[in-house]
Amino acid sequence: MEVDLHLIREVVRNGNYQYAEHAVKRMTERFISRLDVEQAVSQGEIIEDYPNDKYGPSCLVVGKTDSGKMLHVQISYPDKTKVITAYEPKEDEWIDGRVRKQKDE
Numbered sequence: 001m002e003v004d005l006h007l008i009r010e011v012v013r014n015g016n017y018q019y020a021e022h023a024v025k026r027m028t029e030r031f032i033s034r035l036d037v038e039q040a041v042s043q044g045e046i047i048e049d050y051p052n053d054k055y056g057p058s059c060l061v062v063g064k065t066d067s068g069k070m071l072h073v074q075i076s077y078p079d080k081t082k083v084i085t086a087y088e089p090k091e092d093e094w095i096d097g098r099v100r101k102q103k104d105e
Helices: 005-013 021-030 034-043
Strands: 045-050 058-064 070-076 082-087
Touching: 005 034, 005 058, 021 082, 034 058, 034 070, 034 082
Parallel strands: none
Antiparallel strands: 045 058, 058 070, 070 082
16 A cells, blocks of 8 residues: 555544554653644655554654644554654754664764
8 A cells, every 4th residue: 555645634634533542642741732743744745654564554744833843743544544653853863854864873
């Protein structure tokens, strides 16, 4: 199955998705709201794809909130769309929030 960002955006826009318990816990700890996630996904792009993830196919979306906060949102593919986690990418781990740094960089 190929990931379709337009379909993910539509599902999120319509509110037809869920949050994993892990995502709720991490978002609370990181002061990330549901609106932040929805804004990041609606404006974001897929930077990594995990078609063989152990919990089901998912992808990593990078996007910005309306306030300019950059977020990474790991989200499973439709039909069972679920936010798995959300976080602000760390500069020491990511180049421009889009490319993973190698461990020795």
